[in-house]
Structure formats: structure tokens, C-alpha cells
Amino acid sequence: MSRVAFTMPEFLEPTAIDAARSWTATYDSYDQRHDVSYYRVTIHEGVRDVGEFMVDVFMFPAGDDWTTAGFVAYLRDEIHQGVIGAL
Numbered sequence: 001m002s003r004v005a006f007t008m009p010e011f012l013e014p015t016a017i018d019a020a021r022s023w024t025a026t027y028d029s030y031d032q033r034h035d036v037s038y039y040r041v042t043i044h045e046g047v048r049d050v051g052e053f054m055v056d057v058f059m060f061p062a063g064d065d066w067t068t069a070g071f072v073a074y075l076r077d078e079i080h081q082g083v084i085g086a087l
Contacts, residue, residue, distance in 0.1 A: 008037065009072050014044055015080060021045050023083050028054065035059045039079055043087075055082035 008030070014022035021043060028038040036056045043051040057078040062071050 006066060008066075009075060011039075011076060011079065015076070017043070017083060017087070021050075023080070025055065025079050030059075037075075039075075041079065041083055041086075043083070053086055055079050055086070057082070 008027040010027050011023075011025040014024055016022050023041050023043055025039040025041045028040045030037045035058065037059055039055050039057065041053055041055050042049050055078075057075060062074050065071070
């Protein structure tokens with residue numbers, strides 16, 4: 001049986017928070033027991049990094065197929081909601 005390699009998406013292009021700030025996120029880890037992925041988020045003001053924290057994403061709503069475009073959109077939205085909630 002062959003296995004398909006899967007790499008969790010990262011969000012390296014800045015996503016706007018407001019007119020002055022944006023975020024990027026890199027994958028950190030996955031807790032299979034709790035079905036949660038962790039992303040390290042960096043907050044930017046212009047070209048300066050002004051903060052960093054972890055955002056957890058509950059994976060159950062993402063479904064079983066993590067290779068779809070909908071999965072990436074789900075992750076981006078959940079990370080964005082985590083950023084907004086943390087600020």
C-alpha cells in the first residue's frame with residue numbers, strides 16, 4: 001500500500017487584520033488525541049514583527065479530506081478568527 005505525503009498548509013503571505021496590521025502563520029503541530037492543530041502566528045505592522053502567539057484550530061469541522069481547497073479556506077478562516085479574538 002502506498003501512502004500519499006501530506007504537508008499542512010502555511011500562510012506566509014500577510015493577511016490583513018486592519019489598515020496597519022497583518023498576520024502570517026506557520027504550522028507547528030497536531031494533537032491527534034484532541035484533533036487540534038497549532039499554528040504559530042506572527043503579527044506585523046508594516047515590515048516590523050510586533051508579536052507572536054499560538055492559535056489552535058479544532059480539526060473535526062474540516063472533515064476527513066484535508067487535501068481540498070475548502071480545507072485551506074477553513075484553516076485560514078479559523079486562524080484569522082483566532083487572531084481577532086487574541087487582539
